[in-house]
Amino acid sequence: MIRVRFAPSPTGYLHVGGARTALFNWLLARRHGGLFVLRIEDTDAERSSADMVEGILDGLRWLGLSWDEGPLVGGPHEPYFQSARLARHATVARTLVESGKAYYCYCAADELKAKREAAEAAGGAWKYDRACAALSAEDIAAREAEGRPRAVRFFVPEGAVPFTDLVHGPIAFDAANIEDFVILRSDGLPTYHLSVVSDDVDMRMTHVIRGDDHISNTPKQVLLYQALGAAVPQFAHVPLILGTDKKRLSKRHGATSVMEYARQGVLPEAMLNFLALLGWSPGSGDRELFTRDELAGVFALDGISGGNAVFNPEKLDWFNQQHLMRLAPDDLTRRLQPLLEEAGVWHADYVDDRRAWFYAVLELLKPRARRLTDFAALGDYFFRDAVAFDEAAVQKHLRGGEVSAHLATLAAAWDAADTFDPATLEATLRATAETAGIKAGTLIHAVRVALTGRTVSPGLFEVATLLGRQRTAARLAHARQLA
Numbered sequence: 001m002i003r004v005r006f007a008p009s010p011t012g013y014l015h016v017g018g019a020r021t022a023l024f025n026w027l028l029a030r031r032h033g034g035l036f037v038l039r040i041e042d043t044d045a046e047r048s049s050a051d052m053v054e055g056i057l058d059g060l061r062w063l064g065l066s067w068d069e070g071p072l073v074g075g076p077h078e079p080y081f082q083s084a085r086l087a088r089h090a091t092v093a094r095t096l097v098e099s100g101k102a103y104y105c106y107c108a109a110d111e112l113k114a115k116r117e118a119a120e121a122a123g124g125a126w127k128y129d130r131a132c133a134a135l136s137a138e139d140i141a142a143r144e145a146e147g148r149p150r151a152v153r154f155f156v157p158e159g160a161v162p163f164t165d166l167v168h169g170p171i172a173f174d175a176a177n178i179e180d181f182v183i184l185r186s187d188g189l190p191t192y193h194l195s196v197v198s199d200d201v202d203m204r205m206t207h208v209i210r211g212d213d214h215i216s217n218t219p220k221q222v223l224l225y226q227a228l229g230a231a232v233p234q235f236a237h238v239p240l241i242l243g244t245d246k247k248r249l250s251k252r253h254g255a256t257s258v259m260e261y262a263r264q265g266v267l268p269e270a271m272l273n274f275l276a277l278l279g280w281s282p283g284s285g286d287r288e289l290f291t292r293d294e295l296a297g298v299f300a301l302d303g304i305s306g307g308n309a310v311f312n313p314e315k316l317d318w319f320n321q322q323h324l325m326r327l328a329p330d331d332l333t334r335r336l337q338p339l340l341e342e343a344g345v346w347h348a349d350y351v352d353d354r355r356a357w358f359y360a361v362l363e364l365l366k367p368r369a370r371r372l373t374d375f376a377a378l379g380d381y382f383f384r385d386a387v388a389f390d391e392a393a394v395q396k397h398l399r400g401g402e403v404s405a406h407l408a409t410l411a412a413a414w415d416a417a418d419t420f421d422p423a424t425l426e427a428t429l430r431a432t433a434e435t436a437g438i439k440a441g442t443l444i445h446a447v448r449v450a451l452t453g454r455t456v457s458p459g460l461f462e463v464a465t466l467l468g469r470q471r472t473a474a475r476l477a478h479a480r481q482l483a
C-alpha cells in the first residue's frame with residue numbers, strides 16, 4: 001500500500017512549488033489506491049504560525065487535494081503536527097546512542113567555530129573531528145558531572161551511500177564528505193534530519209516525493225533509516241520551478257502563492273492541470289487538458305522530467321480559458337456570483353427568471369474571458385442599465401456626419417422587424433446601410449458603441465439580441481443624443 005506525505009513547514013503561504021509537490025504525492029496515492037498524509041513540520045516555532053497552517057490547508061482544499069490523514073481528519077499516526085512529536089524524536093536519538101550509532105557531543109559552539117576557522121585559514125575544509133566520539137567513560141562522566149550541555153551526533157559510517165531516485169536514477173554520495181551531523185541539539189530539540197526520518201518511519205511512508213533542493217539531504221536520511229533498521233522509502237526529487245527567465249521562481253515573476261491565483265480569478269481546475277504538467281508529462285501523445293480525476297488515472301512517477309520546469313503565466317491563462325470553456329453554466333454562475341456581487345452587477349433573477357438569458361450572456365462572454373475576474377467588466381453593458389461610454393469610441397464612431405440619422409433609420413427598421421434574432425438584425429442592418437449608401441461596417445461600429453460603449457465586443461447581432469428589443473432601442477436613441 002503506497003503511503004506518501006506532503007510535509008510543509010508553515011513558514012509561508014502555499015506556493016506553487018509546494019502545491020505541485022503536494023499534487024504529485026496526492027496523484028500517486030490516488031492512482032494506486034494509497035494514502036496521502038499531510039504532516040505539518042512546524043518545529044521552527046519562531047517562523048511557523050497558525051495563520052500559515054490555515055493558509056496551506058486553504059490552498060490544498062482549493063485545489064481539491066484532500067488528505068487521508070493529517071490535521072482535522074486525524075489518523076492512526078497522530079499527532080500530525082511535528083511540534084507535538086518532539087519527545088518521540090528525542091527517544092529515537094537516545095535509541096541511536098544506546099545502539100552505538102550516535103554519540104553525545106559536548107563541544108561548545110565557539111570551540112567548533114575556532115576549529116573550523118583554523119582549518120579554513122589553512123586552506124582546508126573542515127568536518128567535525130569526532131573529538132567526542134573518542135571520549136573515555138571518565139571523560140564523559142566528568143562532563144556530565146559539570147552539567148555540560150550535550151548534543152547528539154550521528155556516527156556516519158564509512159563507504160558510499162547509494163540510493164535510487166525515481167526521477168534522477170541512481171545517485172551515490174561518499175560518506176567521507178558527510179560529517180557526523182547533529183540529530184538532537186543541546187536544547188533537546190531534534191534537527192530536521194532526525195524529525196523527518198523519525199516521522200516518516202513512524203508514519204510508514206513508502207515514497208518521499210519532494211523538491212530537488214532536498215537531494216543533498218537524502219544521504220544523511222538514508223543513513224538514519226539504515227541505523228534505525230527501517231526500510232528506506234523510495235525517493236523522487238522533483239526539479240525546481242523556474243521563471244521564464246530561467247531563474248528560480250520568485251515574487252519577481254509575479255504571484256507565487258497559490259491562493260493569490262485564486263483571488264486573480266484562476267480556476268482550481270486550471271491551476272491543478274497547469275501544475276501537473278509543470279515537470280510531468282503523461283508520456284503518450286500531446287494531450288494537455290486533464291481533470292483532476294483524469295490525472296489521477298494516468299499519473300506515474302516516471303513521467304516526471306529531470307530537467308527544471310518553467311512557469312509560464314500565459315500557459316496558465318490558456319489552461320484557465322480551456323477549463324472556463326468546459327464549465328457548465330450553473331457551475332460557472334456559482335463561481336461568478338461573488339465576483340459580480342462585489343462589482344455591484346449581480347441580480348438574484350440571474351439564477352431565477354432570467355437564468356436562460358444569463359447563461360446565454362455567459363456563453364457569449366466566455367471565449368473572451370481569461371479569468372473569472374474578467375466577466376464583470378466584459379459583460380458590464382449586459383449587467384447594467386446605463387452604458388459606460390469610452391469617450392474615444394464615441395468620438396470616433398458616433399460623432400459627426402450623418403450617424404445620428406442612420407441610427408434613427410436603423411432603429412426604426414429593427415423596431416419593425418418581426419423577429420429579433422441575429423440573422424434578422426444583421427440582414428436589416430445591411431439593407432439599411434445599402435439604402436443609405438454607407439458601408440455596413442460604419443454602421444456596425446456606431447451601433448456597437450451605442451449598445452456597449454466600446455469598440456470591441458462579441459458579435460454585435462448576438463449582443464443586440466440578448467439586450468432585447470427594448471434595451472436596444474433605448475440605447476440607440478440615447479446614442480443619437482451623443483452624436
Ligand code: GLU
Pocket residue numbers: 007008009041196209210214
Ligand atoms: N518541511 C520540509 C520542507 O518543507 C519537508 C522536507 C521533506 O519533504 O522531507 O521543505
